[in-house]
Amino acid sequence: xxxxxxxxxxxxxxxxxxxMPAPVARWPRASAATLGIPLAYLAVTAFGTWWIDIRPEAxxxxxxxxxxxxxxxxxxxxxxxxxxxxxxxxxxxxxxAGTGLATLAxxxxxAAASRRYTGPRAIQWLARTIIIVTRAVPSxxxxxxxxxxxxxxxxxxxxxxxxxxxxxxxxxMADVFEEQDPAPREAIAAVGASRxxxxxxxxxxxxxxxxxxLVLYRLDINIRASAxxxxxxxxxxxxxxxxxxxxxNYQRAAGIIAVIVAMLLVLELVSYLVQRAVAEHAxxxxxxxxxxxxxxxxxxxxxxxxxxxxxxAVAAVALFLYSLGQLALNPARLGQAWDNALAxxxxxxxxxxxxxxxxxxxxxxxxxxxATSFGVAAGLVIAVLSTGHLVRxxxxxxxxxxxVVVLRGIPDIIYALVFVAALGLGPFAGFLALSxxxxxxxxxxxxxxxxxxxxxxxxxxxxxxxxxLQVFVxxxxxxxxxxxxxxxxxxxxxxLRESAVLGIxxxxxxxFLLDESVATLHxxxxxxxxxxxxxxxxxxxxxxxxxxxxxx
Amino acid sequence: MTATTRRRQVPEPRPMATAxxxxxxxxxxxxxxxxxxxxxxxxxxxxxxxxMEVRPGQFVALVGPSGAGKSTLLRLxxxxxxxxxGSVSVLGVNPAMCSRKDLQxxxxxxxxxxxQFGLVGRLSALENVLMGALGSLKLPRYGISTYPIAxxxxxxxxxxxxxxLDERFQRCDTLSGGQQQRVAIxxxxxxEAEIVLAxxxxxxxxxxxxxxxxxxxxxxxxxxxxxxxxxxHQVDLALQISDRVVAVRGGxxxxxxxxAEASEEAIRAIYQQAKxxxx
Ligand SMILES: Nc1ncnc2c1ncn2[C@@H]1O[C@H](COP(=O)(O)OP(=O)(O)OP(=O)(O)O)[C@@H](O)[C@H]1O
Ligand SMILES: [Mg+2]
Numbered sequence: 001x002x003x004x005x006x007x008x009x010x011x012x013x014x015x016x017x018x019x020m021p022a023p024v025a026r027w028p029r030a031s032a033a034t035l036g037i038p039l040a041y042l043a044v045t046a047f048g049t050w051w052i053d054i055r056p057e058a059x060x061x062x063x064x065x066x067x068x069x070x071x072x073x074x075x076x077x078x079x080x081x082x083x084x085x086x087x088x089x090x091x092x093x094x095x096x097a098g099t100g101l102a103t104l105a106x107x108x109x110x111a112a113a114s115r116r117y118t119g120p121r122a123i124q125w126l127a128r129t130i131i132i133v134t135r136a137v138p139s140x141x142x143x144x145x146x147x148x149x150x151x152x153x154x155x156x157x158x159x160x161x162x163x164x165x166x167x168x169x170x171x172x173m174a175d176v177f178e179e180q181d182p183a184p185r186e187a188i189a190a191v192g193a194s195r196x197x198x199x200x201x202x203x204x205x206x207x208x209x210x211x212x213x214l215v216l217y218r219l220d221i222n223i224r225a226s227a228x229x230x231x232x233x234x235x236x237x238x239x240x241x242x243x244x245x246x247x248x249n250y251q252r253a254a255g256i257i258a259v260i261v262a263m264l265l266v267l268e269l270v271s272y273l274v275q276r277a278v279a280e281h282a283x284x285x286x287x288x289x290x291x292x293x294x295x296x297x298x299x300x301x302x303x304x305x306x307x308x309x310x311x312x313a314v315a316a317v318a319l320f321l322y323s324l325g326q327l328a329l330n331p332a333r334l335g336q337a338w339d340n341a342l343a344x345x346x347x348x349x350x351x352x353x354x355x356x357x358x359x360x361x362x363x364x365x366x367x368x369x370x371a372t373s374f375g376v377a378a379g380l381v382i383a384v385l386s387t388g389h390l391v392r393x394x395x396x397x398x399x400x401x402x403x404v405v406v407l408r409g410i411p412d413i414i415y416a417l418v419f420v421a422a423l424g425l426g427p428f429a430g431f432l433a434l435s436x437x438x439x440x441x442x443x444x445x446x447x448x449x450x451x452x453x454x455x456x457x458x459x460x461x462x463x464x465x466x467x468x469l470q471v472f473v474x475x476x477x478x479x480x481x482x483x484x485x486x487x488x489x490x491x492x493x494x495x496l497r498e499s500a501v502l503g504i505x506x507x508x509x510x511x512f513l514l515d516e517s518v519a520t521l522h523x524x525x526x527x528x529x530x531x532x533x534x535x536x537x538x539x540x541x542x543x544x545x546x547x548x549x550x551x552x
Numbered sequence: 553m554t555a556t557t558r559r560r561q562v563p564e565p566r567p568m569a570t571a572x573x574x575x576x577x578x579x580x581x582x583x584x585x586x587x588x589x590x591x592x593x594x595x596x597x598x599x600x601x602x603x604m605e606v607r608p609g610q611f612v613a614l615v616g617p618s619g620a621g622k623s624t625l626l627r628l629x630x631x632x633x634x635x636x637x638g639s640v641s642v643l644g645v646n647p648a649m650c651s652r653k654d655l656q657x658x659x660x661x662x663x664x665x666x667x668q669f670g671l672v673g674r675l676s677a678l679e680n681v682l683m684g685a686l687g688s689l690k691l692p693r694y695g696i697s698t699y700p701i702a703x704x705x706x707x708x709x710x711x712x713x714x715x716x717l718d719e720r721f722q723r724c725d726t727l728s729g730g731q732q733q734r735v736a737i738x739x740x741x742x743x744e745a746e747i748v749l750a751x752x753x754x755x756x757x758x759x760x761x762x763x764x765x766x767x768x769x770x771x772x773x774x775x776x777x778x779x780x781x782x783x784x785h786q787v788d789l790a791l792q793i794s795d796r797v798v799a800v801r802g803g804x805x806x807x808x809x810x811x812a813e814a815s816e817e818a819i820r821a822i823y824q825q826a827k828x829x830x831x
Contacts, residue, residue: 187670187736190630191743192660192687200692201683205672288726290676291696298704300676300696300721 037485037547041373048370051363052427052508062423062432069422073254084240084256088263091236093323094154094226098161099219100320103211106166110173111199116182118195131174135167136537137530139225140413140501140511143234144518145526149340154235155327161222161229169218176210177203212278220271227260228411232504232515237263245417257418261409268409347523351531356513361500361532364509365540367430368499372492375438379491380484382439383446389453389476390468401447407440412498416507427508434495434502441494445487446480453479485551489544496540500533581644583608583747583779584629590637591624591803598624599803602638606779608746611770613794613811614783617823620800622783626749629781630662631655643746660687663740663778665750665769669732673725677716677735680724681707684742703742710738714768730761737769741776748773750782754789762786766793787819801825 048054078084111117112127142163146156184202193201230238237260244253291300300306382404384390386397415433423429458475466474503511510529517525582605589602599621606612614622627633628640631647639646645658663684671680682699685707693699699707711720714734716727724732733753740748750769754762766782770793773780784790790797790811797814799807799822806822807814 181668183666183668183670184672185670187664187666187739188683188686190632190659190662190664190666191684191739192656192658193683194656194686194692197686197689197692200694201686202672205675205694209674288723289721290723291721293721297717297720298678298701298708300678 037551041369044366044369045373048366048373048431051366052370052431054370054428054431058428062419062428065422066419069250069418072250075251076255076258077251078255078259079240079244079252084237084259087230087237087240088259090154090326091226091229091238091263092223092267093326094157094161094229094234094236095219095222096319097158097323097327098226099165099215099222100323101158101162102165102169102218103215105162106170106173107204107211109166109170110177111203113170114174114177116177116180116185116203127170131167131170132538133167133534134163135171136497136534136541137164138497138501139164139222140229140232140504141514141530141533143229143232144504144515145344147233148344148518150337151333152233152235153328155329157226157229157234157236158323158327160234161226164225165218165222169214172214173207173211176207180206209278213275216271216275216278220268223267223271224264224411227264228413231413231417241414241417245421250421253417257410257414260411260414261406264409265405344523347521348527350524351527352522352524353528353532354525357510357525357528357532360503360510360513360529361536363427364499364503364511364533365496365536367427367434367502367509368495369492371431371434371438371499372442372488372495374435375440375495376442376488376491378435378439379442379444379446382443383450386443386447387450389450389472400443404440404443404447407436408444410437412437413502413505413507416502417505420506425506425508430499430502430507430509433507434499437498438491438495442487442491445491446484449483449487450476450480482551486548489548493541493544496537500537580608582606583610583643584781585641586629586638587641588638589625589628589635589640591621591628591633592636597803599628599635602803602805604798604805604808606747606781608779609773609777611773611780611793611795612782613790613797614781614800615785615787615790615797615819615822616783616800617827618785621803622800623751625800626664626751626781626783629747630664630749631658656687660743661746663743663745663748665733665736665740665748665753665782667752667755669729669736671724671732671735671739674723676721677711677724677727677731677738678704678707678720680735681711681720681738681742684739687743707738707742710741711735713741713772714738728761729757730765733757733765734768737765737772741772744776745778747779747781750780752783752785755785759786762789763792769793787816787823790819791816 109127109130112119112123113131117124117127139160142160143156146159146163150156150159180203184206185198188198188202226236226238228236228238228241230236230240231242233239233242237256241253241256241260244250244256291306292303294301382400386400386404388397412433415436416430419429419432423432453476457479458471461471461475499509500514501509501511503509503513504515506512510533514526514529517523517529584604584606586602586604589599589604590597591599602625614625616622624633628635629642629647631640631642631650634648640648642658643661645654647655647658650658672683676696679696682693682696682703685699685703686693689699696704708717708720711717714737716731716734716738719727719731724735727735737753748769753769754765757765766789769780769782772778782794791814794811797807797809797811797819798805799819801822807818
């Protein structure tokens with residue numbers, strides 16, 4: 001969503017008719033940001049390359065090790081297929097239940113966090129804090145904490161998904177609320193409606209189409225996230241993967257990974273189709289007559305559109321309730337959960353920071369930023385090769401795009417799992433995993449925005465007799481730069497969150513210490529790690545936001 | 553001109569076509585009483601020493617150049633602003649002294665029509681009209697079918713009264729500006745308000761739609777007996793529609809006469825003078 005909004009914005013800005021002036025005019029104006037940020041990034045990358053010890057020989061040796069591991073993975077097996085399918089379904093229920101819970105909660109959160117909120121300041125402040133904190137803590141970390149509270153199983157997973165998504169959905173909803181025209185709200189306040197009535201009738205109704213597409217987009221991400229929650233015991237198909245890897249059964253691990261990827265790709269297709277249907281339905285150009293006349297003038301009649309609409313809503317609610325039921329909510333266990341939660345929370349004070357914690361967080365940041373640089377570079381090459389501005393070779397473009405789709409289908413932590421098995425513990429495995437996922441992500445973003453470049457200035461350049469390279473440098477690149485920078489920063493944002501959890505499987509960074517501190521009941525250290533992580537994530541996010549504003 | 557002389561000029565209310573629900577007689581208490589009303593925003597005076605009394609059933613046109621304080625005056629009457637001086641009494645209630653609940657209650661009795669309509673564009677005309685009844689309901693509502701059938705029937709009847717029966721299931725953002733303002737008026741009718749305040753209700757409409765929307769408002773007010781205070785920029789429309797013309801300039805009432813005695817030139821002079829003042 002972030003990326004598409006950015007793309008749309010940059011595409012709009014890119015359509016200024018003159019093809020040439022952008023780089024010339026831009027450099028002197030925002031030189032601190034435009035020079036400082038890439039330089040800082042290069043410095044971090046250089047440092048990271050040294051810290052993680054990324055050398056060509058190491059890479060070559062690593063590829064050998066990975067190839068040997070892959071050999072041990074063929075032929076893939078799956079074990080008992082019904083069991084695996086049941087776990088795959090459980091993954092789906094976790095994602096749906098978690099997304100639904102997050103949606104319900106985020107409506108209230110967004111209403112309170114939005115600038116339009118007129119109630120007590122303290123509540124608004126609280127809502128904004130919850131949004132920031134839950135966005136900064138990855139779902140796998142929530143899962144570790146909830147497994148400690150609710151025990152092993154999908155309940156912990158569903159809640160982890162819900163907690164992490166609530167911040168993102170809440171933030172975007174609050175933005176939607178803030179952008180609304182205040183006139184209807186004022187009009188309904190003037191008829192003497194209560195604040196709740198007014199919120200439902202004017203604010204929520206108008207936000208509904210945006211909310212629907214936001215929820216579907218988030219569901220897509222959450223299905224991917226729930227596929228790996230089993231690695232920490234929070235239910236879903238990841239449990240089977242964890243067992244297979246734990247018993248060094250690489251053939252079965254490969255089979256399970258294949259099932260996960262297939263499942264994610266199929267669900268991505270389904271979600272794309274649903275999103276398109278919803279978007280079409282909510283589009284501005286739907287028919288102006290919302291209902292057919294019914295039997296009585298005051299009751300709308302039923303036509304196909306209304307039946308579809310109602311059936312869709314009922315099905316969504318039913319699906320959500322059913323998935324809630326599948327979370328294995330056991331009242332007997334809830335009493336115990338309360339005690340566990342109290343123990344955990346009271347164990348948090350006072351938080352303890354150690355040099356190890358600082359080092360772990362530092363390593364996570366370095367891994368993420370270095371991998372982003374490599375991923376952005378590789379993604380740029382792939383995007384340029386697959387969009388035909390420089391090279392026009394259709395099979396290459398199609399092949400590259402297929403590879404990107406599959407690469408994107410595999411969650412980062414699964415790459416990390418495989419690389420750790422092949423190369424041993426440490427940040428090198430994490431770096432490689434992150435680089436792969438950053439490459440996939442960045443090439444997707446870049447391909448999209450390269451395709452959306454305004455063709456008019458390119459034609460004008462071609463007409464002057466410029467060759468392809470000249471057209472690319474003078475026509476395509478200036479249009480592409482803003483979205484390139486925005487999407488690179490967004491990629492590094494996501495990478496940072498991922499790199500914080502890779503340590504759970506031993507791939508470097510703070511995740512290892514976090515997992516260990518919970519397992520050994522060192523909750524004070526857990527609290528220290530969480531606080532440090534939140535501060536760093538929020539700080540880097542603010543820097544990225546500042547940079548994006550400066551540069552774009 | 554002093555406050556007393558001004559008040560003497562207030563014309564008697566016309567006999568009403570139908571008795572309003574409260575059963576007001578000719579001697580009924582005034583709908584609105586403004587007493588030495590003043591308003592300033594962070595020290596800047598926007599309204600000064602305004603005295604005015606509006607009789608039930610009257611159609612008052614509020615005219616005056618931009619920035620004169622017309623919107624502010626209407627907002628003071630509806631309790632959106634608290635006066636910094638003097639007092640407001642609406643239907644015997646002082647909105648500035650009300651609790652939030654009482655203000656909500658008072659607002660159900662006072663309709664407000666906005667220049668920008670304030671409709672939810674993606675909903676049907678009928679559902680927008682139904683929202684006018686929210687003040688009489690406890691819970692939030694979503695969707696036409698969640699409103700009681702009696703209210704729905706009234707909503708359809710009100711849409712018919714503003715001439716939009718066939719458009720009741722149409723998305724509001726696909727209606728013309730004039731039609732949208734009619735939906736907003738039908739929404740106000742749902743309140744069965746005793747007073748309707750209208751802030752430049754036709755400023756975004758073309759001249760013929762403007763006249764027809766105002767005529768509808770006038771007709772409804774005559775039928776249901778509600779009082780109207782309507783700010784207008786078009787002098788000719790004000791003279792055609794209203795019973796009484798009140799002119800505001802620089803935050804003071806500078807004219808208040810029965811429409812029959814008002815001269816178009818005098819009012820135009822007010823606008824002209826405002827232009828001269830500025831230049
Ligand atoms: N909330 C506010 N805060 C500060 N100043 C305000 C506020 N509302 C109105 N004003 C000022 O009060 C003055 C009168 O504004 P008002 O909107 O009442 O004028 P108006 O007669 O309705 O003008 P128009 O015909 O342009 O709508 C203006 O100078 C305006 O800037
Ligand atoms: Mg105004």
